[in-house]
Amino acid sequence: MTEIRGFYTLWLREVKRYLRDRTRIVSSFVQPLLWLVVFGAGIGAAIGRGLQIPGVDYQQLIFPGIVAQTLLFTSMFMGISVIWDRDFGFLKEILVSPISRFSLFLGKMFGDSTDALIQGVIVFAIAFVLRIHFSLVAFLVCLPLMLLITIGLVSVGLIIASAIGSLESFGAVQSFINLPLFFLSGALFPVVGSNIQWLEIVARFNPLTYGVDALKIVILGMSYAPLQIQPLYVDVAIVGAFDLVMIALGTWMFTRMK
Amino acid sequence: MDNVIETKQLTKAFGSLKAVDKLDINVKAGEIFGLLGPNGAGKTTTISMLCTILKPTSGSAKVNGFDLVKEANQVRKSIGIVFQDPSIDDRMTGRENLYMHANLYGVPTSEQKERIDRVLKLVELEERANDLMRTYSGGMRRRLELGRGLIHYPRVLFLDEPTVGLDPQTRDHIWTYIRELKEAHDITIVLTTHYMDEADKLCDRIGIMDYGKIISLDAPSKLKETLEGDVVIVKSPKLDVLAFLVTTKLGLTKTRVVDGTLEVTVRQGKSVMPRIMELAIHNDIFIDSILLREPNLEDVFLHYTGRNIRVDSGRELHGFSAIKRRQIK
Numbered sequence: 001m002t003e004i005r006g007f008y009t010l011w012l013r014e015v016k017r018y019l020r021d022r023t024r025i026v027s028s029f030v031q032p033l034l035w036l037v038v039f040g041a042g043i044g045a046a047i048g049r050g051l052q053i054p055g056v057d058y059q060q061l062i063f064p065g066i067v068a069q070t071l072l073f074t075s076m077f078m079g080i081s082v083i084w085d086r087d088f089g090f091l092k093e094i095l096v097s098p099i100s101r102f103s104l105f106l107g108k109m110f111g112d113s114t115d116a117l118i119q120g121v122i123v124f125a126i127a128f129v130l131r132i133h134f135s136l137v138a139f140l141v142c143l144p145l146m147l148l149i150t151i152g153l154v155s156v157g158l159i160i161a162s163a164i165g166s167l168e169s170f171g172a173v174q175s176f177i178n179l180p181l182f183f184l185s186g187a188l189f190p191v192v193g194s195n196i197q198w199l200e201i202v203a204r205f206n207p208l209t210y211g212v213d214a215l216k217i218v219i220l221g222m223s224y225a226p227l228q229i230q231p232l233y234v235d236v237a238i239v240g241a242f243d244l245v246m247i248a249l250g251t252w253m254f255t256r257m258k
Numbered sequence: 259m260d261n262v263i264e265t266k267q268l269t270k271a272f273g274s275l276k277a278v279d280k281l282d283i284n285v286k287a288g289e290i291f292g293l294l295g296p297n298g299a300g301k302t303t304t305i306s307m308l309c310t311i312l313k314p315t316s317g318s319a320k321v322n323g324f325d326l327v328k329e330a331n332q333v334r335k336s337i338g339i340v341f342q343d344p345s346i347d348d349r350m351t352g353r354e355n356l357y358m359h360a361n362l363y364g365v366p367t368s369e370q371k372e373r374i375d376r377v378l379k380l381v382e383l384e385e386r387a388n389d390l391m392r393t394y395s396g397g398m399r400r401r402l403e404l405g406r407g408l409i410h411y412p413r414v415l416f417l418d419e420p421t422v423g424l425d426p427q428t429r430d431h432i433w434t435y436i437r438e439l440k441e442a443h444d445i446t447i448v449l450t451t452h453y454m455d456e457a458d459k460l461c462d463r464i465g466i467m468d469y470g471k472i473i474s475l476d477a478p479s480k481l482k483e484t485l486e487g488d489v490v491i492v493k494s495p496k497l498d499v500l501a502f503l504v505t506t507k508l509g510l511t512k513t514r515v516v517d518g519t520l521e522v523t524v525r526q527g528k529s530v531m532p533r534i535m536e537l538a539i540h541n542d543i544f545i546d547s548i549l550l551r552e553p554n555l556e557d558v559f560l561h562y563t564g565r566n567i568r569v570d571s572g573r574e575l576h577g578f579s580a581i582k583r584r585q586i587k
Contacts, residue, residue, distance in 0.1 A: 002364030009361035017349050089345040096309055097362035098334040258311070 006099035007107040014081065014111025018118070025122075028074070032123045035066045036130055053223050063132050064215035065187025067123050067142070068149065072185075072208060074119045075150045076178055078112035079157025083167055091257075101254040109154050109250065116150040117143070134219050141218050148239050149211035155246035162253045186212045192229045207242040210235040262287045262414055262446045263308060267317035270303050277303040279470035280317065285414075285448055290440060292461035293450040294555065296565075300470040301450035302342060305418050308448070309339050322413050335363065338407030342418040342450075344399055348392040352383055352402050355391060356409060363410035377405040380442065381435060397428035404435055408443055415439070417449040421456060433460055454555040464555070466562055473562045478555060485553040485561055488527030492520040492534060493546040500534075500543050507537055514560075523557065 018024065036059060044058030053061065085091035094104055124139055160177075164170050184191060184203045191203035192213075203209045214235035216224045229235070263285035270278040278300045285291045293301040306312040308321055310330040318325065324332040346355050356374045365373060378384045381401040391399060400420070407415050420436065421429040433456070440447055451457050457464050458478050465475040474481060494500055497520045501513045504522055510530070512523035524530045527550040538545050559565075 005361045005364065005367075009358045013347065013350065013354075013358060016354070017347075020349065085347075088348065089341065089343050090347045091345075092311075092341055092343075093345040093359070094362065096311055096334060096339055097359075098331050098364065099362050 002098065003100060003103045006097070007103045007110075010094070010104065010107025011111040011114070014108060015114050017081075018115040028070075028119050028122055029126065031073070032066050032070050032126050035069065036063065036126065036132070040066075053220075053226065056220060056223050059130075060132055061220070062188055063123075063127050063134070064219045065185070065212055067120055067146070067215055067219075068185060068187050068208060068212045069182050070119050070123050071116055071146060071150045071211070072153055072182055073178055074116040075112065075153035076157040076160075076174055078115060078154050079159075079161035080167070080170060081108065081112060082158055082161040083165060083170055086165065087167070095257065101257075102251045105158070105247070105251045105254045109151065109158060109247070112154045112158070113147060113150045116154060117146050120146040120150070135221075138219050138221070142215065145211075145214055145218060145236070148236065148243065149208075149214075152207060152239065152243040152246045155243070155250040159246065159250050159253050162250075162257055181206055181208050185209045186216075186229075190227050193227065207239065210238045214239065260287045261285060263291075263319065263321050263448065265308075265317065265319040268304070268307060268314055268319050269316045270300075270307055270312060271315045276470050278307065281470075281472060283465055283472060283475065285446060286463075287446055288440075288444065289462040290436070290447045290449065290460055292457045292464040293448070293467050294452070294454070294457045294464050294559070295450075295467035296452055299452075299467040301452075301467055302418055303470075304467070305339075305416050305448065305450055309337060309416055310334055335410070336413050338410065338412035338415040338445075340400075340403045340407045340415070340417045340420060342422060344403070346391050346399060346403060346406075348394075348399075349390060351388050351390055352378070352394070353387040355402065356406055359406045360409050365410050373409055377409055380408075380439065381405040397424055397431065400424065400428070400432060401435060404432070404439065408439060408445075411443070412445060414446045414448060417447060419450055419452070421451075421453070429456070436460060454559070458555050466559060468563045468565075474558070481555065481558045482553045485523070485557055487523070487525040487553065489551045489553060489557060490522045490524060490527050490530055490534065490548065491551055492522070492538075492548045493518065494520065494538065494543055495546070496543045499541070500538060503537055503541060503543075504534060508533060523553075523561075 040059035040062050047058065082091070085094070120142075124134070124142070127134065160173055161170055164173060184199070184206050185208035186192060186203060187208075191209065192200050194200060209229070213229045214232055217228055217232045217235070261284045263283070265281050265283050268278060268281040269276060281304060293304060295301050303312065307314050307326065308319060310326060310333050313327065318327070320326065321333045322336040324336065326333060347358070350358070353374065356377060357370065360370045360374065375384075378387050381404060383398060383402055383405070386394065386398065391402070394402070404417075404420070417436070421432050424432065436447065436449075437460070439445070449460070461478060463475065463477050464481060465472045466481070467473070474484075492500065497515050497518070501515060501520050504510050504513055504520070508530070510522050510524060514521050522530065522534070531548060531550060535545065535548065
């Protein structure tokens with residue numbers, strides 16, 4: 001019982017802090033909007049029909065990718081909360097409490113994942129305003145799917161943050177990891193099934209590739225079928241397995257934390 | 259009375275440096291126990307071990323009857339800690355911080371509100387309870403932390419430098435709180451400090467720590483009694499010469515020059531004062547003022563370590579060697 005309440009209080013804290021941070025919420029609208037409007041419409045017009053599936057324009061095609069990108073950037077950034085907590089001293093209060101490190105990790109991780117999930121929903125809202133097509137069912141299926149994707153990514157962020165410990169290096173490592181993961185995930189163009197072999201090999205090792213594939217299957221439906229890497233359940237299984245490994249690793253990192 | 263804390267040869271080494279060296283202390287139930295010493299003496303390391311933050315290199319200790327290493331979780335549940343550095347979430351309100359603490363320590367939900375209201379009243383923060391803590395002053399944050407440490411009804415409360423960096427009024431305030439908290443909750447308090455006045459006014463017993471060891475342990479009044487006696491403080495423009503003369507002519511070796519005054523520790527201050535005056539007049543040394551002071555803990559520390567506790571002042575020149583060093587300059 002104590003563990004559950006400890007978990008809950010840490011979860012609640014992350015969500016409350018996020019919802020109180022108005023600047024972060026407002027700024028979270030900007031990036032996806034730029035990608036969808038400027039990049040999506042602009043590149044779409046420039047490349048003509050080359051990248052497109054019949055009936056799906058480029059903006060529509062990258063929309064699931066932009067959802068994944070938002071999840072990726074937000075989740076990885078969330079790791080910073082560990083460094084903040086350490087710098088502002090609150091981490092000590094948590095570390096000396098009787099709560100187990102597993103509950104501590106889960107509370108923080110699910111709190112941050114919830115924040116990232118809210119960001120993902122914001123991208124859907126932007127897409128809705130831009131009249132990018134998606135069905136209500138697709139949106140509802142995407143909610144648990146986004147949570148599943150974000151769990152592993154937040155864990156990676158937390159693991160990196162607890163290993164690094166300083167704000168500056170965390171920022172550096174972030175940009176070093178985020179962009180390759182994003183570009184090699186199939187978010188903007190198909191990487192698996194492209195004619196460039198090395199690209200495909202690298203993409204296969206990128207967990208985000210399967211998250212993007214899953215989101216595209218759900219959001220784009222049948223028209224995505226020709227580009228689809230594998231069935232949805234395989235994607236989900238891979239992402240889920242990745243989550244479990246990262247949770248285990250994260251808990252271990254938190255156990256070592258002083 | 260029972261011992262709430264017992265350490266046996268408790269040691270913490272960082273590499274070759276022994277931060278805490280074979281510590282044997284007993285803390286009795288219901289007392290305020292102080293660890294006094296300069297920065298780096300091993301006070302915080304000791305507290306960190308007793309709070310299970312650091313693992314001892316060797317030795318053992320029991321807190322509330324629980325073994326520090328084997329029963330770390332029980333120890334954690336039975337103690338409260340107020341760290342030297344702030345450890346609140348300043349983006350949350352005071353009340354939220356207290357609720358988080360209550361949940362982390364498994365306080366029953368049905369009791370949480372009542373306990374939190376009581377603590378807020380105790381530390382006089384009821385009116386600011388729903389404000390974000392970033393709007394609090396340093397003293398208010400400290401008070402909330404003190405109150406927070408009590409929410410889960412610990413039997414021992416650890417305070418690491420409870421008033422460091424606070425202004426004199428706030429410090430006085432916090433001392434009052436600490437005493438009230440102790441009375442109201444019937445708990446044992448272990449605190450560290452490098453402030454002599456804090457240790458003197460607050461603690462029932464004091465362990466003086468230096469280089470990881472307890473060099474003396476007793477009630478403040480007893481510690482002061484072990485000193486030779488009084489301190490004669492002389493203010494004069496020619497301190498070095500006067501100190502030299504006092505040492506050579508009067509045979510008083512416990513002299514030191516601190517902050518533009520000469521301090522001479524002697525058994526009978528009243529009879530030494532006129533002789534110092536006489537000596538000064540004979541040697542054409544002008545004396546601005548001369549006064550007699552009862553010994554304080556600072557003198558106790560000096561007595562046991564040969565050093566002034568105010569390590570940051572950088573002016574620790576004692577007796578004959580000090581004069582020599584100055585002459586070389």
